[in-house]
Each structure stands twice: as C-alpha cells, then as structure tokens.
Amino acid sequence: MSKPKAAVFASGTGSNFQAIMEQPDLACDIALLVSDQPVAKVIEKAKNNHVPTVIFQAKDYKDKSAYEEMLADKLIKAGVEWIFLAGYMRIVGETLLKKFEKRIVNIHPSLLPDFPGKDAIGEAFRAGVNKTGVTVHYIDAGIDTGPVIAQAEVAVLPDDTEETLKKRIQRAEHRLYPEVINHLLGK
Ligand code: GAR
Numbered sequence: 133m134s135k136p137k138a139a140v141f142a143s144g145t146g147s148n149f150q151a152i153m154e155q156p157d158l159a160c161d162i163a164l165l166v167s168d169q170p171v172a173k174v175i176e177k178a179k180n181n182h183v184p185t186v187i188f189q190a191k192d193y194k195d196k197s198a199y200e201e202m203l204a205d206k207l208i209k210a211g212v213e214w215i216f217l218a219g220y221m222r223i224v225g226e227t228l229l230k231k232f233e234k235r236i237v238n239i240h241p242s243l244l245p246d247f248p249g250k251d252a253i254g255e256a257f258r259a260g261v262n263k264t265g266v267t268v269h270y271i272d273a274g275i276d277t278g279p280v281i282a283q284a285e286v287a288v289l290p291d292d293t294e295e296t297l298k299k300r301i302q303r304a305e306h307r308l309y310p311e312v313i314n315h316l317l318g319k
Contacts, residue, residue: 136317137163139212140183141220146174148218148239151306153181158310159317163210166203168222184210190222200227207232216313217271221250224271237316239309240267240276241301243283248276253301257294263287264297266304268312281316284308 138160140149153162165178166186178185186206193199204227207215215228217238224236242252244267249255256264265285272278284304288297 136160136213137211138214139164141166142174142218143169143221144219146177155310159314196225197227204231236271238271253298282312
C-alpha cells in the first residue's frame with residue numbers, strides 16, 4: 133500500500149526537514165518542500181533528498197490568501213494530505229487552515245504555551261528557567277497556538293550558553309518530530 137503524502141514547510145536551515153527525511157520507517161512520503169525564502173538552506177537539502185520544491189515570495193502576491201491559494205493548488209495536485217511546518221516563519225491563514233483542517237502540524241522550540249514566537253530559545257535562556265523543551269502541536273490562526281500533540285522536556289544546565297542549549301533542543305526536536313509524525317499517521 134502506498135504511504136500518505138505530506139509536505140514540509142520551512143524558511144531556514146532545514147535541520148528538522150533533514151531529520152524527517154532520515155527517519156528510516158517514516159509513515160509518509162515527503163512529496164514537496166515549500167519555502168518562502170528563495171535562499172534558505174533547506175532548499176539545498178530538499179534537492180539532495182530529491183524532494184520537489186515550491187518556492188515563493190509573499191511580496192509577489194496581493195495578500196496571504198493569494199499565495200495560499202497557489203500553494204493549496206500545488207499541494208492538492210501533488211496529492212498532499214498532511215503539512216508539517218518545520219521552521220516556517222509565517223502565520224498560516226484561513227485558506228490553508230480550511231483546506232487542511234486538523235492536518236497542519238508545527239514544531240516549536242519551547243514548552244508551549246511558554247515562549248511562543250520567533251526567539252523561543254533565546255527568551256527561555258534569558259528568563260533563566262531550569263527547563264524548557266519542544267512542542268509538536270496542531271496549528272490554528274494564532275502564533276504557536278493550537279492543541280498540543282506531544283512535548284519533550286530539555287534541561288537548561290548551569291554552564292549552558294544559548295548555543296549549547298539550542299543544540300540540545302534541536303536534538304530533542306529531531307527525535308520528537310519524526311516520532312510524532314509516525315504516531316499521527318498510525319505507525
Ligand atoms: C526549529 O527550532 C523550530 O522549532 C523553530 O525554527 C527552527 C527551525 O530550524 N520554529 C519556530 O520557532 C516556530 N515558531 P530548522 O530550519 O533547522 O529545522
């Protein structure tokens with residue numbers, strides 16, 4: 133039986149994309165990589181993994197619904213059923229939320245609802261917490277909000293720098309995200 137198809141949306145380095153691709157028994161096929169940043173490192177990673185890419189720039193469209201209509205069209209044509217956000221630094225709008233209801237999942241580098249937004253690791257570090265972590269959640273129209281699916285705690289050690297903490301959080305992300313994807317897809 134063929135596996136369900138999914139797309140990964142990413143704006144940056146793509147270490148989570150790579151971790152998903154490297155999961156040996158991944159329960160879906162990654163059919164597309166979508167990026168809003170034409171020079172993002174994740175695009176190179178997609179090419180190396182032979183994953184087709186859809187690259188766009190929001191400024192080329194009238195508004196969010198215009199580029200999301202374009203994306204939805206390409207996703208549906210490619211047979212995509214699930215969307216996994218992996219460092220996609222845009223708020224998903226009504227168009228995609230409606231067409232992929234309960235099928236858009238995000239990973240965030242904190243124990244939500246703590247530290248939403250773009251600098252979760254830096255904010256947790258500066259706040260002096262002794263633990264933080266990683267959250268995988270369904271998305272809604274907010275910023276890093278929506279029902280939590282799974283979380284993993286990560287200790288903040290006394291001699292951590294923001295950089296060492298970031299590395300530990302990323303290792304947790306790379307373990308958790310592929311695992312949760314398989315769980316969601318029934319593997
Ligand atoms: C990841 O740490 C992800 O959790 C975070 O962006 C990073 C992307 O790294 N996402 C957010 O902060 C969403 N608010 P990657 O490009 O190496 O996967």
